[in-house]
Amino acid sequence: MNTSKPILVTVGILSFALVGFALYLQHAMDMLPCPLCVMQRYAFVAVGLLCFIFAAFPRSTTRLGAALAALAALxxxxxxxxxxxIKAHPAVSCGIDPLETSLNKIFTAELMPFLFKADGLCTTDYEPIIGLSIPQWSLIWFVILALLLIWAALRQSR
Known part of the structure; x- marks a missing residue:
């Protein structure tokens, strides 16, 4: 029988691997995450958790899980x-503002500051990775994950 569970597991692994890479960039390469970077981390974690949770549920719920995870990816x-x-319009900044203060007071940021604490500025230009900035890579990965999840949600079980 054809199910979407392998897709959910794969997307979940990819999501957490991307968060792991973000942690590598933060702690090994000294690239401080800005508030929008942290919000993207929350989205990757949400996608991964939804995928793993619904992959563990009965097969009848995998389409719902894929749809919810696709929404998180979008x-x-x-x-x-x-x-x-914001990076294209440097006059606009999300730097030290109420968004950063609010994000850093969420219980997950206080519990896991190494993962969810916003310390950087959104307009900081870091060295590109294979020619693209970190938000460009994030957007590409969110689109890939969303397309996989939408496909899994629309896929018919046989």
Missing amino acids: VGGGIAGWHLW
């Missing part, structure tokens, strides 16, 4: 798109 893509807009 939200993350929107955040990454906004981040790119």
Whole structure:
């Protein structure tokens, strides 16, 4: 029988691998995450958790899980798109503002500051990775994950 569970597991692994890479960039390469970077991390974690949770549920719920995870990926893509807009318009900044203060007071940021604490500025230009900025890579990955999840949600079980 054909199910979407392998797709959910694969997308979940990819989502957490991308968060792991973000942690590598933060802690090994000293690239401090800005508030929008942290919000993108929340979106990747949401996608991964939804995928793993619904992959563990009965087969009848995998389509719902894929649809919810696709929605989280689309939200993350929107955040990454906004981040790119801010980088293209340096006069606008999300730097030290109420967004950063609010994000850093969420219980997950206080519990896991190494992962969810916003310390950087959105307009900081870091060295590109294979020619693209971090928000560009995030947007690409959110689109890929959303397309996979939409396909899994629309896929018919046989």
